[in-house]
Amino acid sequence: MNATIFPEKKHYPVLLNEIISIITPQYGGTFIDCTFGQGGYTKKILEYPKTKVIALDRDIESIKASLSVEKNFGKRFFFENKKFSHLDELELNNENIKAIIFDLGYSYTQIKDTTKGLSFNSYGDLNMKMGLNKFSAKDVIHKLNKSELEKIFKFFGDEKDSKKIASKIVKIRETKKIDTQSLVKIIEASKKKKNYKIHVATKIFQSLRIFVNKEISELIFGLINAAKILKPGGTIIVVTFHSIEDKIVKFFFKNLSEKKSISRYMPKTEEKDNLFKLGNKKPIVPSNQELKTNPPSRSAKLRFAIKEKEVLNFEKEILEKFNYLLEIENLSRKL
Numbered sequence: 001m002n003a004t005i006f007p008e009k010k011h012y013p014v015l016l017n018e019i020i021s022i023i024t025p026q027y028g029g030t031f032i033d034c035t036f037g038q039g040g041y042t043k044k045i046l047e048y049p050k051t052k053v054i055a056l057d058r059d060i061e062s063i064k065a066s067l068s069v070e071k072n073f074g075k076r077f078f079f080e081n082k083k084f085s086h087l088d089e090l091e092l093n094n095e096n097i098k099a100i101i102f103d104l105g106y107s108y109t110q111i112k113d114t115t116k117g118l119s120f121n122s123y124g125d126l127n128m129k130m131g132l133n134k135f136s137a138k139d140v141i142h143k144l145n146k147s148e149l150e151k152i153f154k155f156f157g158d159e160k161d162s163k164k165i166a167s168k169i170v171k172i173r174e175t176k177k178i179d180t181q182s183l184v185k186i187i188e189a190s191k192k193k194k195n196y197k198i199h200v201a202t203k204i205f206q207s208l209r210i211f212v213n214k215e216i217s218e219l220i221f222g223l224i225n226a227a228k229i230l231k232p233g234g235t236i237i238v239v240t241f242h243s244i245e246d247k248i249v250k251f252f253f254k255n256l257s258e259k260k261s262i263s264r265y266m267p268k269t270e271e272k273d274n275l276f277k278l279g280n281k282k283p284i285v286p287s288n289q290e291l292k293t294n295p296p297s298r299s300a301k302l303r304f305a306i307k308e309k310e311v312l313n314f315e316k317e318i319l320e321k322f323n324y325l326l327e328i329e330n331l332s333r334k335l
Helices: 016-023 040-046 062-076 084-089 108-112 137-143 146-157 162-172 180-190 202-212 215-229 243-255 288-293 295-299 316-321 323-334
Strands: 029-033 051-056 077-080 097-103 235-240 276-278 301-307
Touching: 016 040, 016 097, 016 235, 016 301, 029 040, 040 051, 040 062, 051 062, 062 077, 084 215, 097 215, 137 146, 137 202, 146 162, 146 202, 146 323, 162 180, 202 215, 202 323, 215 235, 215 243, 215 316, 215 323, 235 243, 243 276, 243 301, 243 316, 288 295, 316 323
Parallel strands: 029 051, 029 097, 051 077, 097 235
Antiparallel strands: 235 301, 276 301
16 A cells, blocks of 8 residues: 545635734735645635735645636736745845735645655655745654654754654665555554543644644744834734744744843833734634534634834844754755
């Protein structure tokens, strides 16, 4: 057997109604959809006549969906096969962007694509490349040492048995190639407890996906560049699906929206300028109705912030805060 058969399912854009209520496309404007995918958000925005969407996606498969949208909406739609960390490279020609949207989840179409190997139910070589990648999960598993693998599993997957799993991988790869299903068996053999609420391979596969696609630096620099290209009054919306993503987004928005003294020795009246005004203190989550229609949306959290003013050198604190994760990502230099 060399392929996994997935039942056909429709892809639903997560928290669509909530996003539309925040960005108010009925009043027109230009929007950036940083994770175009199948075009769920984009198509809904373009239903409103005075709107324009600039869409990005690193996945080459998204080009097909973009051609259909372009056919229907013409010059109101522009697509580029690009990572959203490179937002600052867009030629906006002084375009006033009303909102920038990030949906950090993977679509069902991507998960069921066996060539990507995102699922532990897939067969064949370890891949996990989402597009515009320089290495695969196969390279990671076969080329990094035990300590390096352990760090990836521990910090990107919160895997308690990271050391044991890394040791087994290094031992087994000495005699045979490790593919998707043999990796699943290694993980299963490393686990004492059998009645997990989630599949035993979930956290390892998550950690490899994050590492292979450099999701940490992608998100951090995507947020930084979104904040730079937005003009005051513009909104950044991010839908996250795991705790690391949400931690980064929460820190970025909250840290740059709080009143802080420049120094504890200076009067309280002298404060740093705020880059953002928080749109919501607590994350917005899917309604019960959405959960019934689209169960995979259960882990989604939406946060948004409105840019208040131009602030220089705001990126320093987020880069320092998450430097330990960026350092782990930089292990990829060896591949």
